[in-house]
Amino acid sequence: MTGKQQRDVADVAAVFADRARARMIGALIDGRRLPASRLATEAGVSAATTSGHLRRMLDAGIVQVEVSGRHRFYYLADAQVAAAYEALIAMTPLPPITSLRTGTRMARLRTARTCYDHFAGRLGVAITAALIDTGVLHALDAHADTRRRVGDRLSAPVPADRFELGPGAQDHLASWGVDLAAVEALNRPTLRFCLDWTEQREHLAGALGAAILSAARDRAWVCDGPRPRELALTSAGAAGFARLAPAISQELAG
Incomplete structure (x- = not known):
């Protein structure tokens, strides 16, 4: 350098x-x-x-x-700035819970939030896991899940070459309200991943992650929470995610 x-x-x-x-x-x-x-x-x-x-x-x-x-x-x-900010957050101890209001705020952030223009928190990680389970994302290594790999550093980007789109991705994503061909036509990487700072697992970013969040908003499956970055799951969203991937509901209920 x-x-x-x-x-x-x-x-x-x-x-x-x-x-x-x-x-x-x-x-x-x-x-x-x-x-x-x-x-x-x-x-x-x-x-x-x-x-x-x-x-x-x-x-x-x-x-x-x-x-x-x-x-x-x-x-x-750009999204790289957001990723750098999230990486720095991951290196910082979570603030102590000193009141019910603080605890509620942290619980909302952990459950569902945005990371730049895509899902994060437990919902973001659960969506990513569901896409792996249904074959939308196909692992290129021995770890077909969202867990943090040995050697991953919280302050470093997650390698983008761990997954590729599966053969049935286009049809399955259509049921999520996502046009994969339109996503791939964007001047932006389709697949990117972040190491979620609260869950310490990977969540989907990139153009596909943004498209999934946009589709969920269009369907009124999620709405903005009371504070910036917070997301609230609607009753329509709970039903919709449960229909697409029951494991998402199980993750949020756990």
């Missing part, structure tokens, strides 16, 4: 190292576009301080900005 590359890595790492900037990234990790005023509230800092932080994140390529009239909306540059 050259000196310039080392400086680039250090610059990016420094963006995540600041508590206020980390809170802003956390607010954007579900794929939303937010104004600076909302990010200031999320980070608990002044508007002037927020402006400086956003310039730093723009320079580092962590966020991008969309201009709409007089307004500017900030969003994460």
